[in-house]
Amino acid sequence: MPIIAHQKITPRKNTMVKRKETREEKRISSLSPTLNFMVKAVRHAGASLVRDFREISQLQVSRKGPGDFVTNADLFTEKKLVEFIKKTRPNDAILSEECGEVPAQNASPYTWVMDPIDGTNNFLHAIPFFAISLALMRGDEVIAGVIYNPVTNELYYAEKGQGAFLMTPTGDVRLRVSGRKKLEESMVATNSYALRTVNGLTDRIINNPFCFRCVGSTALALAQVAAGQLDVFFDCRCHIWDLAAGYLLVQEAGGIVQTWNGEKDMGSILKDNGVLATTLDMREKILNFINPKEKTCKKKKKSV
Numbered sequence: 065m066p067i068i069a070h071q072k073i074t075p076r077k078n079t080m081v082k083r084k085e086t087r088e089e090k091r092i093s094s095l096s097p098t099l100n101f102m103v104k105a106v107r108h109a110g111a112s113l114v115r116d117f118r119e120i121s122q123l124q125v126s127r128k129g130p131g132d133f134v135t136n137a138d139l140f141t142e143k144k145l146v147e148f149i150k151k152t153r154p155n156d157a158i159l160s161e162e163c164g165e166v167p168a169q170n171a172s173p174y175t176w177v178m179d180p181i182d183g184t185n186n187f188l189h190a191i192p193f194f195a196i197s198l199a200l201m202r203g204d205e206v207i208a209g210v211i212y213n214p215v216t217n218e219l220y221y222a223e224k225g226q227g228a229f230l231m232t233p234t235g236d237v238r239l240r241v242s243g244r245k246k247l248e249e250s251m252v253a254t255n256s257y258a259l260r261t262v263n264g265l266t267d268r269i270i271n272n273p274f275c276f277r278c279v280g281s282t283a284l285a286l287a288q289v290a291a292g293q294l295d296v297f298f299d300c301r302c303h304i305w306d307l308a309a310g311y312l313l314v315q316e317a318g319g320i321v322q323t324w325n326g327e328k329d330m331g332s333i334l335k336d337n338g339v340l341a342t343t344l345d346m347r348e349k350i351l352n353f354i355n356p357k358e359k360t361c362k363k364k365k366k367s368v
């Protein structure tokens with residue numbers, strides 16, 4: 065009879081080794097729970113935008129052109145953001161450019177304000193200067209904001225009272241508005257609506273003493289003011305989803321956001337229609353330049 069060796073059965077080692085967190089994941093998990101959630105939300109929504117952007121770049125040279133492609137990308141990004149938020153924060157209100165307002169439930173004081181693509185025309189022309197803008201408001205106050213360009217992977221974030229930052233591959237950089245004091249040395253940006261509506265502005269700009277840009281994404285322009293790249297950004301006819309996240313970024317970076325008449329709360333900025341983001345040193349200089357007499361811009365057609 066064969067002797068069956070009495071084998072000692074040693075339990076198999078668990079080969080499921082826990083994956084090491086990437087440096088980026090570590091950084092995200094060191095953020096506050098609110099920002100952590102917001103960064104995950106925009107990254108989640110931004111993944112498909114990167115694919116769409118690559119496709120748009122191909123479509124540019126085809127005869128077909130981008131057509132409804134942009135609208136679909138916009139709606140899809142918004143859907144992903146809304147679903148992501150609703151899963152974890154089902155009671156909060158949502159205010160978005162495409163879907164409008166989803167009311168709060170159970171008296172939640174929070175509203176998520178989002179623009180799935182800010183800079184649609186840039187996106188349409190395959191210019192990688194557009195962003196997802198996501199802000200969290202408690203009542204009338206913006207308490208957190210994230211602006212994310214998924215193509216360049218630039219991610220700007222701020223939380224009320226905690227400063228504004230840019231996430232970079234080597235660590236997060238604290239943002240500060242520019243320290244330039246002379247208008248003639250500064251970089252000033254706007255969008256085309258202000259040029260069309262403010263009397264004589266285009267002429268004054270043509271003969272201007274500073275560098276000038278028309279940028280096409282209000283959210284990213286505000287982030288650039290926060291980062292000190294732009295000294296001034298002014299615009300007209302903005303909506304809350306264009307402004308909310310950037311408004312907080314600029315303030316947390318030591319800058320000011322106000323109407324052309326000096327009111328600083330978000331409600332007044334939205335009612336007044338002209339917005340200015342800049343530094344204390346530059347404020348009066350640029351206001352006198354933009355509109356020395358009226359300091360207002362024609363009313364917008366679309367309201368929130």
Ligand code: IPD
Nearest residue numbers: 181182183184255280281282306
């Ligand atoms: C637009 C951009 C643009 C500004 C327009 C906005 P959209 O948003 O922010 O810079 O001048 O007023 O409507 O349409 O690209 O989301």
Ligand code: CA
Nearest residue numbers: 161179181182
């Ligand atoms: Ca948009």
Ligand code: CA
Nearest residue numbers: 179182183306
């Ligand atoms: Ca917008």
